[in-house]
Amino acid sequence: MVSTEQVAPALTLPWHQQPWATLLRERSRVAHALLLSGQVGLGKRQFAERLARALLCTEPSDTGDGCGMCRQCRLLLAGTHPDLARVEPLEEGKVIMVDQIRALSEFITTRPHSAERKVTIICPAESMNINAANSLLKLLEEPPLGSVLILVSDRPAMLPATVRSRCQRVDFRVPARDAALTWLAAQGVAGGEAQILLDMAGGAPLQALAESDLLREREQLLTDIEALGAQDGDPVVVAARWHKLGAGRCLGWLAGAVTDLIKLAMVGEPGAHLINMDLASRLQALGQGLHLKQLYGFADALAEARGLLASPVDNLLLLEDILIRWMNVREKVRQK
Template sequence: MKEIYPWNQTAWQQLQAQRQAGRLAHAYLFQGPSGIGKQDLADAFAASLLCQQPAADGTACGQCGACQQFEAGTHPDALSLVPEPGKTQIRIDPVRQLTARLGLKSHQGGFKVARIEGAHRLNTAAANSLLKTLEEPTDNTVLVLITDQPSRLLATIRSRCQGLRLVPPPAALARDWLAARVGEGDADLLLALADGAPLTALALAEGEHLTQRRAWFDQWQALIDGRQDAVAVAADWAGEAGTAPLEWMSQWLMDLIRLQQGETAIRNPDLLEPMQDMTEDMDPVTLHNLLEQVWQALRLAATPVNRQALIEDLLIAWTAAGRPRRRRKRA
């Protein structure tokens, strides 16, 4: 069964209190930053509504036929919509299929629950199609929209959902929770890198993410020191399946900007020393321009583009920004 994280307990109790009072909303909007368990909460809520013998606090039993079907992803009254891999939008066809199924009688005589992940990705036609269902909800139907970018949803959709705002846990709680899973050593660094989102921090701890990030940073530093070639590094980065090197680059640039502005609380505290050294010769306007360029590249990377050329342009610009630094180091 999905874990209900300690920091989401208040929201959970609020949902269960509404259920017990027979005052569930037809549609909810779970909103909050990524990495804090919005999806898990939505799953636990759906399982709780479908379970045939939920516990006193509302949690699904995990044993009954409904729970087993839910876990297997075969429960006929549990519907969910996720953005297709590699697609930036949720299109109208899957929304139509979902709303058609919501309009039918429940298979097991109870609730029908639909979860829409990344709801801000609904395109206009899909959003308008969903709006009809929100305006004329059928009995015992609960829709849960999930997003980390609520402002990108149509206002008419937002206004028809009951908003449930989820927030990252207080720092001490996040730290204790994470340290119990990854050990004391890296917990602080991981949480800083994840901007306080515990599940993002936990995901970073798994696999080779930290080692990989450090290797990319070393390449990035070598570029402005003139020890590496932008084209070669770009080929390496473009070979990555996702956009992780570019996302890290945007974080590093933001940290350089923070350091230039005299802030010392940065997202990459383990890189404080090399970054402080980098800021010395960096022109603030150049840094802002580079950051804009990375954001642009991240937007374009989701479309069919020549990734190699895109990243090359970026790293050539970054290498050029290191000219005053190289002059200083030679002097």
């Protein structure tokens, strides 16, 4: 239930410098529970891994990072550190269950095997179902001495307030655009492509990098939406294709496209700054005749569907449902 096996590299990201320095100013006084929060794609999980390493290492560097050489670091690098646990959904995109937190509480209340403390990363923390969160609350109320719990969440508002209030909050913010573009360029993504990706990712550099494939897939997604809008295409077939590409990323793109349609309806061309700037003329044709009210209605349904992606609801059905809604929105315009 509690995995101690995976290893993720300790990644140093320029926009982490400030929270890192603040948090490790007094290493011995790091809170027993931390909540790393902020939008997707800012590297919170990487920060958590780096922090876990720093907290377990016996010879940390000047920056507070794990040395990579002591016994603790070597155990970590081998992926076999007995005092580090990671709790995550057993199946991607699903919930963290109460049994997993019970196993964690057993882990955390026994003495450390090798290091001076036990460290746990719970990610994504908002995936805990209510029973799991209540079970965690007990641990937070009486934290075992010296242990550090690191909760990582893109959507901290979904956590019970009682859990949130017992954690020291570390908020991650989108870096300045120039800094994000410089970092992306160093990763091999530059120019107009980097600009579009960063817009699509809401300014989050890691998300922008992860979505670089999506830039090429957008063509297909837009074609699908155009065809369905013209009542020429099968939503079941399209849903299956999108499911394969990843429901979250496809709906993420669609949300951006709908934002563009709303901007076009409000401002009209060519004044609007669009996320999908290079697809402006096709988006304009797509939005022809649609009213703001309809677009807002669809955007709400889409936001709801995206919120349900992590629930037990079948993502394929969610995709079918939202695509059929889109067809209905367009159909109403055609009938006029």
